[in-house]
Amino acid sequence: MKCDSTLYRAAPPSLAVKPRLIRHLFLPPLVIALMIGLGYIGFWVSEHYGIRSLSENGQRQLELHARAVESEISKYTYLPSLLELESSVSKLLADPSPELRQTVNEYLEGLNRRSRSRAIYVMDTTGRVLATSNWRDVDSYLGEDLSFRAYFQNAVRGQPGRFYGIGSTSGEPGYYLAHGLEEHGKIIGVAVVKVRLEAMEERWQRARLEAFVSDENGIIILSSDPARRLKSVVPLSEETKEKLARSLQYYWFPLNELQPLAREKLAEGEEKLTFPANSELMSDEENISYLSQTRPLSDTPWNFTLLTPLQDLRREAINQGILVAVAFALVAFLLIAWNERRKVIATRLAAREALQEANNQLERRITERTTDLRASNERLKGQIRERRQAEETLRRAQDELVQAGKLAAIGQMSTSIAHELNQPLAALRTLSGNTVRFLERGQLDVASTNLKTINELIDRMGRITASLRSFARRGDDKGQASFGKAVDAALQLLGSRMESAHLQLHRDLEDVQVQIDQTRLEQILVNLIGNALDAMQSQPQPELWLEAEEFDGKYRLRVRDNGHGIDAEARKHLFEPFFTTKPGEQGLGLGLTLSASLAAATGGHLGVEHPASGGTTFVLSLPLVSPTPAEPI
Numbered sequence: 276m277k278c279d280s281t282l283y284r285a286a287p288p289s290l291a292v293k294p295r296l297i298r299h300l301f302l303p304p305l306v307i308a309l310m311i312g313l314g315y316i317g318f319w320v321s322e323h324y325g326i327r328s329l330s331e332n333g334q335r336q337l338e339l340h341a342r343a344v345e346s347e348i349s350k351y352t353y354l355p356s357l358l359e360l361e362s363s364v365s366k367l368l369a370d371p372s373p374e375l376r377q378t379v380n381e382y383l384e385g386l387n388r389r390s391r392s393r394a395i396y397v398m399d400t401t402g403r404v405l406a407t408s409n410w411r412d413v414d415s416y417l418g419e420d421l422s423f424r425a426y427f428q429n430a431v432r433g434q435p436g437r438f439y440g441i442g443s444t445s446g447e448p449g450y451y452l453a454h455g456l457e458e459h460g461k462i463i464g465v466a467v468v469k470v471r472l473e474a475m476e477e478r479w480q481r482a483r484l485e486a487f488v489s490d491e492n493g494i495i496i497l498s499s500d501p502a503r504r505l506k507s508v509v510p511l512s513e514e515t516k517e518k519l520a521r522s523l524q525y526y527w528f529p530l531n532e533l534q535p536l537a538r539e540k541l542a543e544g545e546e547k548l549t550f551p552a553n554s555e556l557m558s559d560e561e562n563i564s565y566l567s568q569t570r571p572l573s574d575t576p577w578n579f580t581l582l583t584p585l586q587d588l589r590r591e592a593i594n595q596g597i598l599v600a601v602a603f604a605l606v607a608f609l610l611i612a613w614n615e616r617r618k619v620i621a622t623r624l625a626a627r628e629a630l631q632e633a634n635n636q637l638e639r640r641i642t643e644r645t646t647d648l649r650a651s652n653e654r655l656k657g658q659i660r661e662r663r664q665a666e667e668t669l670r671r672a673q674d675e676l677v678q679a680g681k682l683a684a685i686g687q688m689s690t691s692i693a694h695e696l697n698q699p700l701a702a703l704r705t706l707s708g709n710t711v712r713f714l715e716r717g718q719l720d721v722a723s724t725n726l727k728t729i730n731e732l733i734d735r736m737g738r739i740t741a742s743l744r745s746f747a748r749r750g751d752d753k754g755q756a757s758f759g760k761a762v763d764a765a766l767q768l769l770g771s772r773m774e775s776a777h778l779q780l781h782r783d784l785e786d787v788q789v790q791i792d793q794t795r796l797e798q799i800l801v802n803l804i805g806n807a808l809d810a811m812q813s814q815p816q817p818e819l820w821l822e823a824e825e826f827d828g829k830y831r832l833r834v835r836d837n838g839h840g841i842d843a844e845a846r847k848h849l850f851e852p853f854f855t856t857k858p859g860e861q862g863l864g865l866g867l868t869l870s871a872s873l874a875a876a877t878g879g880h881l882g883v884e885h886p887a888s889g890g891t892t893f894v895l896s897l898p899l900v901s902p903t904p905a906e907p908i
Contacts, residue, residue: 306607310600317599322592326566326585330545333568333583340479340486341570341579344497347475348450348575354390355430355454355466363878364397364406368456368464371405374827379406380417381880385871393449394469400462402427426453430465433457437575439496441525447471448496472497485565485584491576492519494530506533508580536562544569547585564589609637699736702768703729735794755900756793758830759786762821765800772808776817784823788900789830791877796897799873799881802866803834803893809857810838810891829879830899835892840885849883870895 358364363382367375379397387395387408394416396407402422409415421427426436436453449469455462479486479499487498493509505528511519516530537549546567564585569578616633619626706725713722762784766773773780789796804819811817820835841849845856852868871881879897886892 313603314596314600318596321595325588337581354468358466380410383408398465426451430455485582754792756796761796779818781820789897795873799870802870807836829896832895837890
């Protein structure tokens with residue numbers, strides 16, 4: 276770099292002394308003040324845009340996790356209204372007899388087990404619990420007066436009862452969903468389902484997510500941090516605290532306020548909060564700042580809040596501020612150096628070569644800095660590509676999960692149909708083979724009889740598939756069936772197996788009319804008798820008892836065998852879908868599950884007993900058809 280010596284002229288000594296003294300006194304403080312100011316501006320700008328970026332990413336996380344909470348809450352909303360379809364519940368509310376109470380208790384117990392809820396119970400219009408799924412427990416709700424609960428008061432007025440509170444009997448927190456049971460347009464009782472939502476807290480903790488859910492009172496009911504649970508996010512007056520204490524919604528917890536050290540509102544639903552540091556997790560930090568983003572949950576008065584820590588962002592903003600301050604100091608230094616160098620060159624042209632060398636060094640530094648910035652830019656582009664690939668992988672995984680859910684539903688329906696059609700197909704194969712031999716012998720009457728039987732079996736297969744579709748829709752649960760005819764049909768269907776096993780049959784029952792579809796009753800009997808035959812395969816002298824009696828308006832059938840029995844571990848999972856003790860090619864584990872569901876759909880019950888003498892006894896109870904009153908003449 277060449278310099279024109281005519282441009283640099285040294286000032287007279289008498290005129291340069293005073294300005295130099297002023298520069299030496301005021302220039303360093305001015306540079307330091309500007310450096311601090313620009314550093315603070317750099318810190319503020321970096322933090323501002325960093326919070327904006329975190330806010331955009333947090334909105335996606337907030338929507339995702341809020342929808343997960345809404346899905347967890349909404350999947351139980353149908354359960355209370357389902358009890359309106361159960362005739363025994365309305366009968367109990369009309370006539371709370373011990374027998375009806377026991378029937379409804381058992382029904383609620385089974386429904387609670389299948390739905391995986393915490394408890395299901397039915398109250399009359401006064402708020403007293405008439406039947407409950409936990410009637411076997413020591414802390415059962417049976418007989419409790421829960422009329423003071425807000426969910427009961429809403430439901431009995433015909434409004435949806437949605438309530439989160441701590442149980443007054445068990446002291447256990449839960450979410451209560453209540454529904455008024457109507458009959459002829461009048462509310463006759465209230466059905467309540469209690470579910471536990473603590474599983475979401477465990478998922479948040481495993482994902483290292485800081486979030487909480489606050490209810491309509493501003494009380495935190497779910498939190499990834501147990502220390503925040505049952506604290507208030509809004510100030511509560513003494514009158515409000517006394518009112519909540521009287522309602523026992525939160526039992527006797529003090530409901531202290533979760534008071535942040537500092538609060539700054541950024542936008543609607545977004546705040547910057549500062550809390551004291553958790554000494555166990557962050558011993559080197561005095562306070563912890565969060566970006567708080569809140570979103571209301573659909574169909575509830577609750578709010579979901581996501582907390583995003585700002586420690587990393589603050590450290591990065593501080594680094595950016597320091598970088599800006601250092602850059603300004605460097606620029607100021609360069610400007611001052613250039614100015615001093617200009618003056619030195621004006622007075623001493625001999626320093627030209629030294630200035631050229633300093634300029635070359637400066638250019639090398641700028642080149643190195645440019646190279647570093649280019650490398651940083653390339654790394655940032657690589658991180659963006661990886662982030663996009665991760666998002667694409669996540670979308671593909673979600674599509675595959677949806678497809679897997681569809682295939683699972685199709686597979687379950689296919690296995691159910693295959694299981695129910697297996698035995699009729701075996702009978703068709705046997706009868707068709709016999710018909711060919713009878714035709715060859717010229718025994719046309721016997722062959723004609725077999726063909727009629729084959730035709731009936733084909734019709735039966737059609738009824739079975741129609742019954743399976745009807746069962747899936749739960750639409751035809753109130754048919755009538757002849758018990759004796761159903762037993763004969765089942766024995767005829769399994770006749771070849773019984774003959775090959777040399778079975779001794781003990782039959783003691785009557786031909787009565789019960790409230791169930793004829794085909795469904797035959798399906799249940801075929802499943803129970805077929806299981807008994809499987810259990811007695813290794814017995815040298817198999818015996819089967821079919822004994823029935825009327826009891827309390829129901830017809831009870833006992834199917835008992837002298838087989839090997841069921842071990843204690845298998846008894847726990849006996850009525851679970853796809854659980855079987857048979858080899859894979861002999862059973863799918865759906866027979867007992869389907870039979871129990873068919874019986875329960877008509878107000879009946881399928882249970883099991885384990886006699887001390889050995890074997891297994893399945894007990895099928897079905898309601899009898901009430902006699903039709905004679906019309907007056």
